[in-house]
Amino acid sequence: MLKSMISAAALAAISLGTASAQTIAVTNGRVVTNSDAGIVESGSVLIQDGFIVAAGANIAIPAGVDTIDANGGWITPGIFHPHTQLGLIEVGLESTTSDVSAPGASFTAAIDVADGFNPSGGHIPDSRRRGITRFAVFPSTARGVIGGRGALANSSGRPDSLFDDRTFLYIDLSQSGAQTAGGSRNAAWAYLRAAFEDARFYPGRFMSHHEGDAINRFDAASLVSAVRGEIPIALQVERASDIRRALRFAQQHPSARFILVGAAESWMVADEIAAAGIPVIIDPLRNLPASFDVLAARLDAPARLHAAGVQTAYTTISADLYFNPRLITQHAGNAVANGASWEDAFRAITLTPAEIHGVGERYGALAEGYAGDVVVWDGDPLEVMSAPVAVIIDGENQSLVSRQSRLAERYAEQVPNGHYGYRH
């Protein structure tokens, strides 16, 4: 049954249509809904035309639909990684394979990752096979503190997998941002304030002379949407004092919206962040004073943020953002090992990231009306030994094959002293 469905899904992928008009039932598993229904010990999920129509216990499964038997495993929403560079880099040290930043470029806010994003990026299939169905795509900064605009994608590999672009603006005001601003945080903030003013008074300011104080006309036109709060600013800050500075800046610019990224010392100012209603994307594994920016990094920071009521999602910045976003479930598991509740930690890699990126009503939960992004696991998804046995995106069953899985299978049967090393 499963097998026939996989080939059907493969055919559907070739047709490049929108989500196929089929019905899939995922049955007989522990259903984590991320909704008021909570965790249903034995239940099913029904997906029709790409959307979830029912999830929970005692769901009526229409006769004759394609069914995936979870076999007592776990059925969850797809993992939503809020902070990746998937589809932008193939090999970190080969600059020709990377579109995350452009040290020689003259643009900042005008940069749009959608232009460089490759849905067939080499590391997307392995992220998919680990249960990541949705992810945010971030640029890096190179010159000036503004990296450009990010986008949201699914991991299907389909040409239309980038489903929303220009959804946030990435700005770096950590110590690395200070370096791109010329060498100090003071300069970085001055640059940002000037860029904000340029954008606020765009286009008037650019009428008489071509350039703004900090940015050019084209960048200002792009920065406007962030200044007005139409899209949030994903602001990388780590140090508690920088976070406080950011909170003050947010207060001074009430129309703009912010997401704090990195935020290693955010636990020290958790109450202030919660009061400001600003979400945080943090890596649960950072716990060393790796720089003077993160002297107070600690493993129970996520637990402390949750306890303070901060809207908190997790990232894999310590592992990297292009090859190992797939480790996000391990990162969440370690948050649990260090005091976070399982529910908070799981939400921090599913529904909360979707909410932070403004799509929490479409992704991250198993409830009626949500996109049909479902993962079936052979165990607790936050356990390092667990893995997906089925991944469904927009109601379509996905391939769990990647270049890595092909290599592993190729060499699984060694032929000693053979020409190839594997059976050829």
Added chain:
Amino acid sequence: MMAGALAGLAALGLAACNGDAGETGNGNGASAGNGDGLVRFNPDPYPSTYTPFPSEVVLIQGATVFDGIGGEFENYDVLMQDGRIASIGEGLEAPEGATIIDGRGRYVTPGVIDIHSHLGVYPSPGVSAHNDGNEITSPVTAEVWAEHGVWPQDPGFDAALAGGVTTLHVLPGSANLFGGRGVTLRNVPSRTVQGMKFPDAPYTLKMACGENPKRVYGGQGRAPGSRMGNMAGYREAWQRAVEYRRSWQRYWDAGDADATPPTRNLELDTLMGVLEGEILIQMHCYRADEMALVLDMAREFDYRITTFHHAVEAYKIGDLLAEDDVCAAVWADWGGFKMEAYDSINENLALVHAAGACAMIHSDDQLGIQRLNQEVAKALAAGRRLGIEVTDGEAVAWFTSNPARGLGIFDETGSLEAGKRADVVLWSAHPFSSYAVADHVYIDGALMFDRDDPERRTVRDFTLGQPGEGVL
């Protein structure tokens, strides 16, 4: 001048005593001791001053015990006495005055060993002043020693201890063809690196294949600028080492105290130690084809490679590694950061193990070192999904006994066998769970980490008075 300085060392009684060293042309220069008036060198001028912390008699009762060499025993006891493993077994009797630990529902493994760390030489904070892990000034720097760059105040040691790491091997980086000597450390607080040195652990030599040396030096318009240049650079150095060794051998064999000894060369001392089999090669190599070339080179110059590190493509040549009895130290899932890491697969460790070669996990990372048990779990799970049958007990060897073998210290640690150093971790849950944390970590029977006792925790000087003081 040089000879005079060395004679001075001998006069101060610093030379180790090894009577037959002269006959074997011992390593980087033999010691004095046979009164023949010949110039010899002290192979251990910065000796270990490590002494175990105070320990008690400890009996862990009723735990699931992994012995590190394949065994898994339910409802087992572990008895530590005088800093050593006294015994493991069912229903052991508690000696008088023993501290009894309830191990029910918990798990015991040998202490975690990381064969590839840069703690201390790339410490936290990672500021430019702390870049002490790579002598990026010449492609051959076999004369530098990692222990001369280790900062014992690195807070990373404490975090690694909380992850169960009792022994770690600190290596120079991979910028050079010959990066220098590595050092094996006990993970204990100390003002000096000598106070951390694992007593009598063999020295190692870090060598590096592939992209790093050619990028670093090729980028400066110097050799090596290619993989060809890498091989030429190694071979040229090995040939010099062969000739250096021959000249010392000739001098010692002649036994003429009036003869002028060869000029000492610190770089070639280390290479000579490898040729003598006393210094273990730890070779950074990613690609299968390069590892095969390096194995040929070892045959050409008649030395042994102990372990290939970062062996991302080891799974392609598991049979060759098994044949040559060379270990592979690998990651569970790092890759993609350069071309030679492009073929990284999660099944690597399990595939190498299945091919009959000695395989192990390693971190090369100050965060990864804190959860090598989880790294092994990921590699094990991936291997099983591919159909490779490995028991949990066998996989525990990947972070305990196999790295001990790769470091030449398996006689002393790496397994829970009577008489060995009592390096023990008591885990809160199965060590292959994301949720498991180390409850107790013992080094030589001394309780060095207790999750419930923050008072026992070391606060390194750097974090004292900082926002991060005492947190992990």
